[in-house]
Amino acid sequence: MKIGVVTFPGTLDDRDAARAVRFAGGEAIELWHDDADLKGVDAVILPGGFSYGDYLRCGAISRFSPVMEPLIAAAKGGMPLLGICNGFQVLAEAHLIPGALTRNQHLHFLCTDQKIRIENNATAWTNSFAKGQEVVIPLKNGEGSYQCDDETLKMLEGEGRIIARYVGENPNGSRNLIAGISNERGNIVGLMPHPEHAIDSLTGPSSDGLGFFTSVLTSLVAGGVK
Amino acid sequence: MAIIVVDVMLKPEILDPQGKAVASALPRLGFSFATDVRQGKRFEITVDGEPTAAQLAEVEVAAEKLLSNPVIENFTVRVEK
Numbered sequence: 394m395k396i397g398v399v400t401f402p403g404t405l406d407d408r409d410a411a412r413a414v415r416f417a418g419g420e421a422i423e424l425w426h427d428d429a430d431l432k433g434v435d436a437v438i439l440p441g442g443f444s445y446g447d448y449l450r451c452g453a454i455s456r457f458s459p460v461m462e463p464l465i466a467a468a469k470g471g472m473p474l475l476g477i478c479n480g481f482q483v484l485a486e487a488h489l490i491p492g493a494l495t496r497n498q499h500l501h502f503l504c505t506d507q508k509i510r511i512e513n514n515a516t517a518w519t520n521s522f523a524k525g526q527e528v529v530i531p532l533k534n535g536e537g538s539y540q541c542d543d544e545t546l547k548m549l550e551g552e553g554r555i556i557a558r559y560v561g562e563n564p565n566g567s568r569n570l571i572a573g574i575s576n577e578r579g580n581i582v583g584l585m586p587h588p589e590h591a592i593d594s595l596t597g598p599s600s601d602g603l604g605f606f607t608s609v610l611t612s613l614v615a616g617g618v619k
Numbered sequence: 620m621a622i623i624v625v626d627v628m629l630k631p632e633i634l635d636p637q638g639k640a641v642a643s644a645l646p647r648l649g650f651s652f653a654t655d656v657r658q659g660k661r662f663e664i665t666v667d668g669e670p671t672a673a674q675l676a677e678v679e680v681a682a683e684k685l686l687s688n689p690v691i692e693n694f695t696v697r698v699e700k
Contacts, residue, residue: 450688457685486688493690495629500636540633540691566634 397434405442417606436473439480452482481583492541498566507532516579521604528601628659
């Protein structure tokens with residue numbers, strides 16, 4: 394299974410994301426922001442970093458990169474797409490998922506090992522976990538506070554689209570402790586913490602993050618999203 | 620030559636931690652006038668000649684599509700004299 398990892402100018406975590414894909418048993422394919430070519434991949438990861446220096450708004454300029462056009466079309470057609478941190482911000486700017494990521498409430502940049510709870514294990518990116526499972530993966534961001542209007546929040550809660558929540562104290566002011574959400578179909582997931590930095594105990598605080606990458610391979614082998 | 624100004628502000632219901640930080644810094648400098656501060660962005664767009672209605676309409680579209688995020692921000696467009 395080929396999993397594409399997009400590199401924008403200013404992306405930081407593409408190599409770790411590709412390594413995580415290989416660890417999980419997939420083939421990582423490098424995708425370039427300036428090529429409107431998905432190279433026949435089965436799924437795509439938008440990794441973390443500071444694309445375009447976070448100028449204007451995080452993800453606002455990347456969202457109009459040439460690679461995004463075929464990517465948005467493919468994701469709307471059901472291809473699994475995971476946006477991590479800056480990738481989550483790109484998904485929000487592209488309106489592939491509702492809401493927006495804003496400055497952390499306390500204004501500090503965060504870098505911590507964060508406990509999160511998997512709330513929905515029926516998505517393309519979370520099916521390796523048990524529902525309610527608590528995992529520890531790094532959280533590092535300046536603009537990770539998830540915001541949306543009350544109606545959207547009610548819809549996300551009602552439809553089970555909050556796929557992961559922070560456990561314990563709210564680290565950044567996200568509404569309802571939201572760490573990650575999905576689209577209606579469950580193929581597109583935005584996640585603020587970084588599973589690609591927690592795939593083995595040698596380089597991360599745990600190997601808990603690997604589950605996100607094995608999930609998509611399982612989902613693809615099973616023939617796509619349920 | 621004219622300048623079209625686009626002001627972008629967070630919607631009132633969206634928390635503005637930067638504005639709050641500025642508001643709490645003012646009293647430390649002895650300024651006691653502020654009950655609240657909101658921080659936004661200002662874009663100055665230079666065009667040749669007097670802006671046409673069509674240009675202004677295009678700026679509106681650009682402001683909605685790129686300069687602001689309508690999920691969390693409002694914007695205004697005006698021509699600076």
